[in-house]
Every structure is written in C-alpha cells, then in structure tokens.
Amino acid sequence: MNQAQTEKPATAIDVVVMAAGKGTRMRSVRPKVLHRLGGRALVARVLDTAARLGARHVVVVTGHGADAVEAAIDAEFAGMAPRFARQMPQLGTGHAVQQAVPALPDDGTVLVLSGDVPLIGEPALRALVAASGGERLALLTIEFEDPTGYGRVLRDAPTGQVLAIVEQKDATEAQRAVREVYSGVMAVPARQLKTWLARLDNRNAQAEYYLTDIVGFATTDGVPVVAHRIDDPVQVAGVNSPAQLAALERALQQRQAEALMADGVRLADPARFDLRGTLACGMDVEIDVNCVFEGAVVLGDGVRIGANCVIANARIEAGAVIHPFTHIDGEKAGATVGPDARVGPFARLRPGARLGAEVHIGNFVEVKNSTLADGAKANHLAYLGDATVGARVNYGAGSITANYDGANKHRTVIEDDVHVGSNCVLVAPVTIGAGGTVGGGSVVSKSTAPGALTVARARQTSFPNWPRPQKKQG
Template identity: 50%
Template sequence: MTTDIVILAAGQGSRMKSALPKVLHAVGGKPMVKHVIDNARQLGQARVHVVIGHGAEQLKEQLSDESLSFAVQAEQLGTGHAVAQAVPDLADDSVTLILYGDVPLTQPETMQKLVNAAHTGALGLLTVKLENPTGYGRIVRAEGTDEVIAIVEQKDASSDELQINEVNTGIMAVPTSLLRKWLPALSSNNAQGEYYLTDIIAMAASEGVRIDAQHPSCEQEVQGVNNRVQLAQLERWYQLQQAEQLMLSGATLADPARVDVRGSVDVAGDVLIDINAVFEGRVVLETGVVIEPNCVLKNVTVGKNTRIKANSVLEDSTIGESCDIGPFARIRPGTDLAKGAKIGNFVETKKAIIGEGSKVNHLSYIGDAIIGKNSNIGAGTITCNYDGVNKSATHIGDNAFIGSNTALVAPVSVGNSATIGAGSTVTKSVADDTLSVARAKQVMLSNWQRPVKKAKES
C-alpha cells in the first residue's frame, strides 16, 4: 500500500499581519511549509500534495523546485473541505497522511507511527496533552476505556469536555478508501459553519474502525503558528535544539541562546563558538575551529585549527586549516584559502585563491585573483578586476611582496619573489625576482604658500 501526504496550506493567516502567506514565514531560515515537506519526504516514496488557496502563486513559486501536486481550495470552508480538494489525486489503495503547513516541526518518526497504524486499517490520530488546552479540539474517550470516540471543537464543547487536556493536533493518517467515503458525509452544522475534518473520528468510531492515538515526543512537534509571537517562540525552541545538537557533537557554545542555525552545521570535536554566531546553508567546522563573536557563515567549510575573528562574514567559500581571518573580514563566494593563509581586518575577498601561508592583512580588496604561497599583500591593496563590462584576473606568484596602497589593474600578473613598491599602479605584468615601482615622481616646493582661511566679511 502506498502513501499519499496531503499538506494543508491554503489559509490566509490574517493574524500574521503580513502580505506573505503564513506558511512561507520561516523557522530556522526555512519556510514552515518547507520543513513539513522535507520531514515528510523522509517517509520514503510518498507522494506529496499541497492544498493551496491564499497566496497560491507565491506558494507555487517558492516550491517550484519540489516534485509536488497542488490542489486549490478556492473558498475557506474548513479542514474537511480542504482535504476534499486533494482527494481526486489520491490513489485508491493508499494511506493518506494529513499534515499542516503551519505546523513545521513534526518529526518523521512521529509521522511514520501514524502511517503504520493506517496501513493496518486503523485511523492513526496524533494527540497531545497540554497544560492549557484552550482553543483546541478535545479528545473524547469512551467512559472507562482508552477508546477514542470523538473530537469536540472548543466552540462546540460542553463544560465537562472543556476540562479535557488531551487535544487534537489535526494530524492523522487514514486509509484513503475510508477518507473517500467519509468526507462527503461531513456537515457544516456547527458553530463555525465549516466542514471539520475531525468529524471523521466519530464516523470511524461508529463503524468500528480502530482509532490508534499516537503522541509526539514533545508538544513543540505539533505547535502551530498563528501570529508572530508564536513564530518567535517556536524559533527559539528550534534554535535551542540546534544548539544542543552542536554541543553533543563536540562544540562548546559560549551561550546556547545566542547561536542561530539556519541550515545545517557539522562540527568535529573541540570547536568553540562564541556569542551571536549565525550559520546559514551548509557549514562544516573541523576540529579546533574557533568562531569569535558576531560572525556569519553561509555555505562554508572551515579547516581544523582555523580562527574566525569577531564580526567577520564568510559565504560560499572553502577555508583551509590553521588560517586566521578577521576581525571584520568579508569572505565572498569563490574564495579558497590554503593552509595557514591570513585574511586581516577589513579585508574583502571574492573568487580569490590564496596560497599556503600568504597574508592579506589590512584594508584590502582581492577579487578574481590567484595568489601563490607565502606572499604578502600590503595594506590598501586592490585588484582592479572590473573594467565596467568584463571581469579580469590577477595572478600573483609565490613569495611576492605587494607594497601598501597598490592598485593591480587586471589582467595582470606578478611573478615569483617580485616586489611592488608602495603606492604603485601596476598595469603591466611583473617578472620574477624584480622590483616594480609605478608611481608619480615626488615633487617638493620650498617656497610654497599654504592656503589660509579668508576672513569673514563684516
């Protein structure tokens, strides 16, 4: 029996006060609905269907790289009505798992328990016990037994039913053949005037279909988001889980509450991460790496024993072992640093390959460049790589010395062990073992009259 996954993502989310559809708001740098899709994909060869409505075109655009089918809920008539829009695309012999685009952190293991129950012919229902169940549908069990017989929504519940603290999460797995039979029988005769998906629980109970109630590992797994306060609460919980995983993997965090992971971070032992670190995309930190305060790393691999000093930003780059970067360095995409390279304060690199032991210490821009081993790039050096139309490359050999405030006008090359005098503008290639000075002759005027400020007119 196959599995179909239906993700409900048609709601407007008016309480978010946003033009962005609610399910596209991010947790951990990823849209909530994308979390749901990614976790559901781990169930195997399941087919994923997304029910869209408000902001349908935005959702399609954001999810264009996914292999999905879409169903449109033109009118917001309740969860039962939403699922019904996807039914024509479901396989007759499948099990249907129903998820929610604004409940992003339900784990694959929890989903699998529900699917397993439905594969046996039962209705797999995810419930959770809350200290404050206000707003949730209550799970009603037969008196004296654990048998689930109904779900009663908050607005329809009696005073006794409102005392129940076991609530419906809305997440369930159902044999599709039963879903096809029950959905047309739903009624909108309730306080909301909507077709509640939860009413199929009573139908299942009346037909003797076993209702297998499963539970998440924690309530945050099933926490939905209706406003930005709840979004922030879920974000903080999610980030704490990421921080704990980093520590269990061998990283020391100066403050687990001040690290944000917006992707994935692989760490080896004895990594130190100071406060306000932000990791995006895929980041790899090898043994002995130190990340000082206020650094941002996106899609970066950092070799062992490298130190990233405070306030540095690294993106789409590869950093070798025993490098020293920053403070206030900007490492842009395409940078590749070899072992022992040094990038100093207020240095920017882009598409730069910098060889073993080479140094770019201060206030320099190195773009579209290849630098050999053990070369020194003086303060204020820039590679003039753009002529207004095309980008050109600069090549610097091994053991070269580039004096401060040098402009290297690409395309140009500087040979091995060559020296460039400070303040030079280099437009022609420099041979190995030579000194090149390209600057205007210094002139001194002994009788020069220094300007003075004119007196103000009365």
C-alpha cells in the same frame, strides 16, 4: 525531496499538506507557510519530513497566496515537486482535504499534515502510520495543561475508545475541561477517507467543513479509531503569530545546540547560537556567542569561531581560527578556509574565496573569487577580487585588485613570494612575477618580471610656501 535516500514504507503513504490559510495574525503580505524557521520556509520543513517518510504522493493544498506558495515550493524542490490542489475559498479543514481527493489513490494511507506545524518528527509519524495499519483511523494527540484553541479528544469512559473530536467553539464546558487534544495530524485509509469527506456538512459554530467530523463517521461505521499520544509539544506547535514563530525558533535552536554539544562541540552559550542550515563539526570545535550558521557549513577539528560571526556555505579546515565579527558567505560557489588559517576580525569572504594553509586575512579585508596559496597574508584594509595569489605573498594595507573594467571581470595573478606595498592598485588583467616587489602607492597595469621592483607613481613634487586657498569673505 530525494526519494532514493528514503526508506520505503510497508504501506503506501500519500501525504496531504494543508497550506491554504491566510495567517491574519502574522500581519504580513507573505503567506504564513512561507515564513522561515531556522532558515527554511515552514512548509519546506514539512515537505522534507514527507520525503524522509518515502511518501508515494505529496499533495499541497494551497489557497491564500497560492501562486507564491507554489512557486516557492517548485523552486526549492525542483524535479521532485509535489502536486498542488487549490482551496478557493477556504471553507475549513475538511474542505481543504476534499480538494486533494482526486490526487489520492484508493489503496494508500493518507497522512494529513499542516504546513504551519513544521517540527513534527519522523518517528512520531511512522508510529502513527503503523497505528493506522491501513485499516484504522489514527490520530496524533497530546495532553496540554491549557488546551485552549484545540479540538478535544472525547473517549468512552469505560473503554477509553476514541469516540469523537469536538472543536473548541462547539464544545460544552465539560468537554473543554478535557486536556487531551487533537494535534491536526491523522493517518487514515484513503478509501474510507473519501467516503467520509463526502458526508461532511458545515452545521457548526464556524460554518466550516471540519475534517475532525470524520472521527464520528468512523465510529458510526465501525472503523476503529486509535490515538497515538506524544508528550513533546514542540512537535505539534503551530505558527499563527510572530510571537509563536519566535518561540518555535528558539525551541529549534535550543535542540540543535543540545545535539551539537552532545557531539562534543563547545558552545559558549547555547542560548546565543543560531543554525539556519546544516553544521558538521569535527573534534574540539569551539563557537563563541552570537554566531549564525547558514546553508551548509563544515568545521574541521579544533576550529575556533569568535563572537558575532556569520558563516554560510563554507568549509573551514582543521585548526583555523575565525576571529570575531567576520562574515563568510560562499553562496553557491562556496568558500574554503585552509588548515591553521587566521581570518578576521571584521573580515569578509565572498563566493569563491579559497584560502590555503596558514593564510592570514585581517581586519577589513574582502576576498571574492580568489585563491590564496599557503602562507599568503593580507592583513589590513585590502580587496582581492578575481585573483590568484601565490604562496607566502604579503599583500599590503589599502591595496586592491581592479578587476572590473565597467563591462567585464579580469583576473590578477600574483605569483609566489611577491610583496605588494600599501595602497597599490593592480589593474587586471595583470601578472606580478614571482619574488617581485611592488612599491607602495603604485598603480600597476602591465605585467612584471620575476624578482623585479616595480614602482608606478608620479615623482614627488613640493612647492615651498604655497598659499592654501581661502574662503571668500562676506
């Protein structure tokens, strides 16, 4: 939550995020707000939005799984973590906001959000805060063809003035026919909010303290109640079941795909595309089906990504081609694929992989914490770990760098223009001198001179007519 990058609001905004619910229908031991959408916890997405709004204070109300929720938020938002207020037991939405009251200054506008409504848009919230103006109760509403389960917005027929919100279980048949519903998001002056929260009771069908009852209090007290209506159901969609989570995931992915295509990215099928982080693309990028992008990924001009690739925390430079079924995950160290390089199919790049221009990494080759200079090639069935590989090196099939001695990692240096034959083991620490050749099947444990041919294997011995052992009978 980098407040330095956010716009300062005209009115101080203090955000309350309700994240105490159990989420029984998720059928999971994980707290509902920690389930992931597009690679991020639901509540993390809400907190991101609060940060973009320039919120002065953020209070997260926790309850079920509070320790896990608070730890996850602290870990992700280290240094800018919000305050926490615990709701134990959970006695309704009004009771939840009551727990946040001690952390809310009197001079701000309180924006109430839900930790399981992750895709609420910043423009809609700014418009809602503006509608409140620091002196009105503003509700975010939407019309549904089927409003089942939502609180209905009741208006005065002649004037259209909002009078109250009635919850589904407390509504009459006539009230249930109302299609305008309350989204669960409101902006309210803090001073009035505290007064109204103190007047809540639980005399209703669920014996809970409803936050929505403050609408009636506002009307009674002569405080204007306004509604900012939106028409995008995805923004107010909550997550209460795996099916709802999956539906929202697909809606998010479709929107991300459309945004990329609007910028010129060619997706073979936007319905078979997943972005679980950030993806920055240059011109003329092509992405085939069933690709997953995680963390921070940058694709340069003309990059082509084959089908069924998983790419995370990586930079792929202009003109590179990633063939199908390749797995790249740079994790914290990152991974880089140089210009016009070729990777895959079925290749794996791990953290610290740095490929130069026109490097070739072929099928079933794994690269970890290694640098390959321009034009180097490892085309088949090989492992390069903790290695520095020079320009134009040809690294043979089945060869490995033995970089781990059981306690420590060691580095292998392969200088420019070296040819390593098939099925070789380079036992680190070791340096293969420039222009050298390592004969196939060699185990090299000592550094070699530039230009040398190194063969380190036993002399072949054959025994004519050798009788192969037989199984004993009976």
